Amino acid sequence: MRYIMLINQGDSPTPADPERWATLSEAEQEQIGADYQALNQAPGVEPGPWMQPPEAATTVRVQDGRTLTTDGPFVETKEALGGFFFFEADDLDAAIEMAARVPAARLGGAVEVRPLKEGW
Amino acid sequence: MVASAEEAFRDEWGRVLAALIGILGDFELAEEAAQEAFATAAERWPHEGVPSNPANWLVTTGRNRAIDALRRRRTLAEKTRLLEAEAERATEMEEAEAIPDERLELLFTCCHPALSTKAQVALTLRTLGGLTTAEIARAFLVAEPTMAQRLVRAKAKIKAAGIPFRVPPDYLLPDRLAAVTATIYLIFNEGYGGRGELAGEAIRLGRALAELMPDEPEAQGLVALMLLLEARRGARFDGSGEIVLLADQDRALWDAAGVAAGRAALDRALALHGRGPYVVQAAIASLHAAEPRDWEQIAALYAELARLTDSPVVELNRAVAAAEAYGPATGLALIEKIDGLNSYRYLHAARGELLARIGRTEEARAAFARALELIDDEPERRLITRKLRALR
CATH class of the missing domain: 1.20.140 (Butyryl-CoA Dehydrogenase, subunit A; domain 3)
Known part of the structure; x- marks a missing residue:
């Protein structure tokens, strides 16, 4: 089965927020980097592209034919998508295990595991 | 036929x-x-x-x-x-x-943590219990179409999300088994309040689990606990539907065969070196069924259970047992240390009871009054009202 793994950073410190990122020790920062790298190289993983933080997002709606844009993500910044990757796995248990390896999951964020539709 | x-x-x-x-x-x-x-x-x-x-x-x-x-x-x-x-x-x-x-595979699939608790319960009763959708809907007091939809959604999620049909590997087993036992015990508790058919169903499921995992002490512990609690059902309410506290229950109304069966299951769990939360709870239930009750031992087991579960409700039970073993002041001191149960009616009811016993009547009255504010169950309300009236 193929899953998309949606990473929500939540409150977790990321390099996009240098102040909070600095609350981590250098060793912790390196570990997080190494963990993401290991993830991207794990069998079955197809890494997604790097995304700018949710603050850089613009949300677009169309109402009565007019295009309305708002600054920021569709949900609250804290809940917005921070990144994603694809994962080919036998079953949900394997996907949950992979999700648990995503550093954001242990740093206050979460990973949503969503199966992809086969075929069309 | x-x-x-x-x-x-x-x-x-x-x-x-x-x-x-x-x-x-x-x-x-x-x-x-x-x-x-x-x-x-x-x-x-x-x-x-x-x-x-x-x-x-x-x-x-x-x-x-x-x-x-x-x-x-x-x-x-x-x-x-x-x-x-x-x-x-x-x-x-x-x-x-x-x-x-493959019933065990089915049970672990139905109780997969990726399903909501409600879905786990409904699916387990439908697939392993063989209850019809209408029967499950009746038992949980929801409309049949609601229950039907809950079941359809759960089955769709199993398929779409790729929840595996298997007994989890050893490294996942402790967590997954805890999810299975929790679901069965939840079904039992739904039935314990009066809907006896659900309690009986939970015992059937627990027995199937214990039979399928004969080396697993927590499965035996769960069966023991349910049997011991169920054996007291007949004595829990009097003829007019009033709650009868354990201390006042007519032991002749207990199901002696049920108590014996529960204790036999507990012995099996202990022989398997079981020390988990269900085994400890079953041991407590077994002590409660003995006369006279060994309160020191009960308090010690509650302390162990509190350590295992980190639950303030268990701490409250421990305090009540300690009050019986070592006097109301000791129990009260333990209650005052409990965090996070301020809107839990039983905390205030127990506090009121212990305060009354050491003659702090005004404080007892306030505690019972607070308990009354939090109660939404009629027999419980009448019980506390009786206690309030008994205060001079």
Whole structure:
């Protein structure tokens, strides 16, 4: 089965927020980097592209034919998508295990595991 | 057909359905197939006699029906090809002596943590318990279409999300087994408040789990706990529906055979070196069933349970037991240390009781009043009101 793994950073410190990122020790920062790298190289993983933080997002709606844009993500910044990757796995248990390896999951964020539709 | 046919059917339902899910790899399809197989059996067995191996007959019939149904829906070409391969395998199986018992796989799938607790409960009762959707809806006081939808959604999620049909590997087992026992115990507790058929259903499920995992002490502990609690059911309410506290219960109304069966299960759990939360709770229930009650031992076991579960409710029980063992002041001191139960009615009720015992009547009155504010259950309200009146 193929899953998309949606990473929500939540409150977790990321390099996009240098102040909070600095609350981590250098060793912790390196570990997080190494963990993401290991993830991207794990069998079955197809890494997604790097995304700018949710603050850089613009949300677009169309109402009565007019295009309305708002600054920021569709949900609250804290809940917005921070990144994603694809994962080919036998079953949900394997996907949950992979999700648990995503550093954001242990740093206050979460990973949503969503199966992809086969075929069309 | 014999009068107990329905009962016999229910006993076979879980096994037949589990086997069909194992073969077909699809809950919905397997359930339809199982239903058809049982309907055919109800029609034919009375005239033709019950086959020598009813479960095999039901699985084979269900599997053939599913294949026929899929052939009719040719659009699902890929699935049919898959099934034809399966059919070959299944024919080989037909000649074998017994179908594999896959109820455990089914139980772990139904209690997968990726499903909501409500869905786990409903699915477990439907698939392993063999209850109809209408029966489950009645038991949980929801409309039948609501329950039907809950079941459909749960089955759809299992399929779409790829929840595996298997007994989890050892490194996942402790957490997953805890989810299974929690679901069964939740069903039991739904029944404990009065809907006895659910309590009985939970005991059946617990016994099946213990039979399928004979080396697992927590499964035995869960069965022991449920049997010991259930044995006291007849004494828990008096003739007019009032709650009777354990200390005041008429022991003649207890089911002695139930207590003995519960203690036998507890002995098995202890022989397996069980020290988990269900084993400890069963040990406490067993001590509660003894006369006189060994409160020091009960308080010590609650302390152990509090350590295992980190639950303030358990701390409260420990405090109540300590009050019996070492006096109300000791119990009260433990209650005052509990965090996070400020809107828990039993905390205030227990506090009121202990304050009353050491003569701090005004504080006791306030505590009972606070408990009353939090109670939404009539018999409990009357119990606390009686206690308030007894204060001078």
